[in-house]
Amino acid sequence: MNLSRLCFLPVVMFSLWVMPGTALPADDQALFQKGVNAGISNQTDFAFSYFDMIVKNHRGSRYYPQALFSSGEYFFRSRAFRDAKHMFRELSNDYSDSELRPFALAYLLRLAKQEGKRLEAKELEKEIVKARQVCLVFKDFKEYSFTSPLNIIYKAQFFIDKVEVYINGRLFEEIPF
Amino acid sequence: MDVFSKKFLFKPRFFWSAFFAAAVLAVVLFTVYFNFLLNNSLPVLEKKLSYLCGIELSVEKVKFVPFNRIVLYRVSSAEFSAQKTGFFAPRVSACYSFKKLLSEKTFSFSSLEIFAPELVVRGFDREKIKHIVRIAEDNKSGGLPVKIKVNQGLVNFFLKDGSFLRLQIDGLAFFDPVKGLEARTGIIWDKNENLSSRFLGKERLQCRFSLVPGRNGAELKNLEIENRNVYLKLWGDLEKTDLKLKGMVSSRPGLWKMNEPENDFLFKDKVSDLKACFKGKAAQVLNGKSSGFNIYDLDCHFRFFQKKTELVSAFFSWNGLPWRIKGEFVPAPVPRICFSGLSYPDQHPELRKSLPRKYDLYAEGAWEEDSFNCSLKLDFLRQTGKSLLPQSLVLDGSRVVVSPGPDKQIELGFASLLMEYHDCDCSYQVLAENVLSSFEPKKTDGFDFFIYFSVYGGRLESSGTVSWDPAQPLYSADLKLSGLAADSASHLIPGFTFSSGSLQAGLKLKADPLPQVAGEVEIRQGCLENMQFLQWLSGFSSIPSLAELNFSRFYFHFLANEQKSAIDKISIESQPLSLTGDFDLYPSQLVSGNISLGFSRTLLELSPKFRKLCKLLKDEDLSVNFDFRLSGLYEAMNFKWLASDFKHDLQKILPGSMEKSMEKKIEAVITSISDRK
Numbered sequence: 001m002n003l004s005r006l007c008f009l010p011v012v013m014f015s016l017w018v019m020p021g022t023a024l025p026a027d028d029q030a031l032f033q034k035g036v037n038a039g040i041s042n043q044t045d046f047a048f049s050y051f052d053m054i055v056k057n058h059r060g061s062r063y064y065p066q067a068l069f070s071s072g073e074y075f076f077r078s079r080a081f082r083d084a085k086h087m088f089r090e091l092s093n094d095y096s097d098s099e100l101r102p103f104a105l106a107y108l109l110r111l112a113k114q115e116g117k118r119l120e121a122k123e124l125e126k127e128i129v130k131a132r133q134v135c136l137v138f139k140d141f142k143e144y145s146f147t148s149p150l151n152i153i154y155k156a157q158f159f160i161d162k163v164e165v166y167i168n169g170r171l172f173e174e175i176p177f
Numbered sequence: 178m179d180v181f182s183k184k185f186l187f188k189p190r191f192f193w194s195a196f197f198a199a200a201v202l203a204v205v206l207f208t209v210y211f212n213f214l215l216n217n218s219l220p221v222l223e224k225k226l227s228y229l230c231g232i233e234l235s236v237e238k239v240k241f242v243p244f245n246r247i248v249l250y251r252v253s254s255a256e257f258s259a260q261k262t263g264f265f266a267p268r269v270s271a272c273y274s275f276k277k278l279l280s281e282k283t284f285s286f287s288s289l290e291i292f293a294p295e296l297v298v299r300g301f302d303r304e305k306i307k308h309i310v311r312i313a314e315d316n317k318s319g320g321l322p323v324k325i326k327v328n329q330g331l332v333n334f335f336l337k338d339g340s341f342l343r344l345q346i347d348g349l350a351f352f353d354p355v356k357g358l359e360a361r362t363g364i365i366w367d368k369n370e371n372l373s374s375r376f377l378g379k380e381r382l383q384c385r386f387s388l389v390p391g392r393n394g395a396e397l398k399n400l401e402i403e404n405r406n407v408y409l410k411l412w413g414d415l416e417k418t419d420l421k422l423k424g425m426v427s428s429r430p431g432l433w434k435m436n437e438p439e440n441d442f443l444f445k446d447k448v449s450d451l452k453a454c455f456k457g458k459a460a461q462v463l464n465g466k467s468s469g470f471n472i473y474d475l476d477c478h479f480r481f482f483q484k485k486t487e488l489v490s491a492f493f494s495w496n497g498l499p500w501r502i503k504g505e506f507v508p509a510p511v512p513r514i515c516f517s518g519l520s521y522p523d524q525h526p527e528l529r530k531s532l533p534r535k536y537d538l539y540a541e542g543a544w545e546e547d548s549f550n551c552s553l554k555l556d557f558l559r560q561t562g563k564s565l566l567p568q569s570l571v572l573d574g575s576r577v578v579v580s581p582g583p584d585k586q587i588e589l590g591f592a593s594l595l596m597e598y599h600d601c602d603c604s605y606q607v608l609a610e611n612v613l614s615s616f617e618p619k620k621t622d623g624f625d626f627f628i629y630f631s632v633y634g635g636r637l638e639s640s641g642t643v644s645w646d647p648a649q650p651l652y653s654a655d656l657k658l659s660g661l662a663a664d665s666a667s668h669l670i671p672g673f674t675f676s677s678g679s680l681q682a683g684l685k686l687k688a689d690p691l692p693q694v695a696g697e698v699e700i701r702q703g704c705l706e707n708m709q710f711l712q713w714l715s716g717f718s719s720i721p722s723l724a725e726l727n728f729s730r731f732y733f734h735f736l737a738n739e740q741k742s743a744i745d746k747i748s749i750e751s752q753p754l755s756l757t758g759d760f761d762l763y764p765s766q767l768v769s770g771n772i773s774l775g776f777s778r779t780l781l782e783l784s785p786k787f788r789k790l791c792k793l794l795k796d797e798d799l800s801v802n803f804d805f806r807l808s809g810l811y812e813a814m815n816f817k818w819l820a821s822d823f824k825h826d827l828q829k830i831l832p833g834s835m836e837k838s839m840e841k842k843i844e845a846v847i848t849s850i851s852d853r854k
Binding site: 129 | 765767806808809813814815816817818824828831839843844
């Protein structure tokens, strides 16, 4: 009895060791979908665990920027600001063309203001202003909106002299220039 | 009587009186006889003196003064005048060694004192100087006096170029084989025709020096030169071919009074500083201390070769900034001078790159075919925020002329001067021709200047002032440009390209409190092309003539400092359109501006897109104004068409879908022409 149990032990150990890191390339989509579904169901902790797996194991995935952003959102909401900053910083630095970048910058701006880093905040404000070029012929502003995998609605309104960033319809940051 | 006489005669008192009287009589007789002999042999004496001095001399009278002194009166060269080289001294007193005369039976002078001599030198006659040196060498052991004392002398040098230098010794000057050459309270007076007086001031230059010849060279014990603008003190020694000097130079000579004891000066200075502090002038005192051209630790080494003179090294600190200079002067076949200098010479090259006051300087000049050509290269760093950007300034001048001006100025001229300025990502080049400039030293530290030259078919005039403050040189200048070819000069105006036009501009530069340049630019009868906004307008409106805009007047006012670059009062007067506005560019590369465009109705009707819009206009409307607001990044600006009656009318008749499609099309065009990466 004891011997038979001992025979299974290496198999269990091997499975435990291999499983977390053996997600196949095709799995990133499934993980992301699971995360989105969990986000829609308001199960943010579960959603984060899926996105975190993508961040840790699928660096080259097409879902990587969104997973990174959602991980940052989760950390920000959990008041783990240092981790949140790390996520948003990576997104803004490595994915300059991403539609998520202005919102990642808005989060970083809020964090810099909280930390009292005025120079860094100024630089981030400039980065947000530079993020989009607008041409307003008849409209007063140009709007960019996005719903994150955690089911949070983002909106950025680019006026000729200011940028307003909204999260779930509430003004998050206003950057005059 | 006889008895009385005999007694009296043998008394000691009488004997000594008689002896003294006889001695006096003998001396008087000898003096009279010797004076008679001397005056009789005056022509021989004159010949001997003429031979010794290398010029023909005449002596009016000679007198022997017991016991070892001969005095010559009114010694002068034949026909002494200011027109030719000559010498005049009202009195020359020569002492000979009485001891040598008695013991060795040799006649040799021991000292010579010349009272109030006046020497006129017109050009330097090399043969005459050689002759005097040869005589001095021949008579080293005998005939010539070993101590020479000049009492209140005057030497006038007339140089070949007509300039004039006067050397006046107010006190005594000594030459002694043991003590060396020493001039006390000597004064040089430089007449205003001379060039050096422009640098050093018009009035007299006080000088004191002490030089002792040695076996292999000489020791300069002390050399002090002072006038109202400068104080220089040097000491050191010359050994074979190496001259090593240490010293200081200060543009605040009041602090370094030559005749005042040092401790006295320090005490006085401290008391006045303390007084000023109590009066709330501490800041002024501190500022005053750091101002001016002051070098307190000069340490230089020259080496003389047969064919060149080399400045092996010169170390000094200019108000806290350490420098090292090296260089050489080659007199033949083509006289050439070059030197290189660098700040922070002892720092590691890698560390120097991060020092904001890092300077590398190289300059050279050569006399070629009767003209002096020179070039200068200065590499330095410009601080922008936290980063240091390498900059380079190159000046290349040909046919340089330096001459004294009519008043106190120094005039500097170039046939041509090529000025290049290299920033890290752009460079500017300007060729100035027929450059005339003058520099006038100020009472305080620094100088005023005036510059005039031809450039790009027009001319530039500038006047200003520079103060010597090594920590941050203060300057202010006014520049006036007129008649410049706008096409040639357009690379100096970023953002605009002109293919023709005549440019006028007035600029003001100042460094206090912050470096700033402001001014106005006007171009008349020109053509503007390749302007981003006009290109877009031309493409959007399908009016090709807008891409190259002929205008009658283009004007703008600008201001640039560390905080922003602003262009305001922009105005383009052109037949098809008018443009007015203002534009600010910040160091963050963000912009803010307003532009108002006025199109004539006839121009709008040329465009198939605007033809329909023209129907919206009332009959009396001859033009349409479009007001735009600009913002965002300089390379990718945001545009907004501001509200107007025309826009309102247009919005009323356009369906929503068309508005969106127009907006998208315009955005596509703007994005395509922007430099966004």
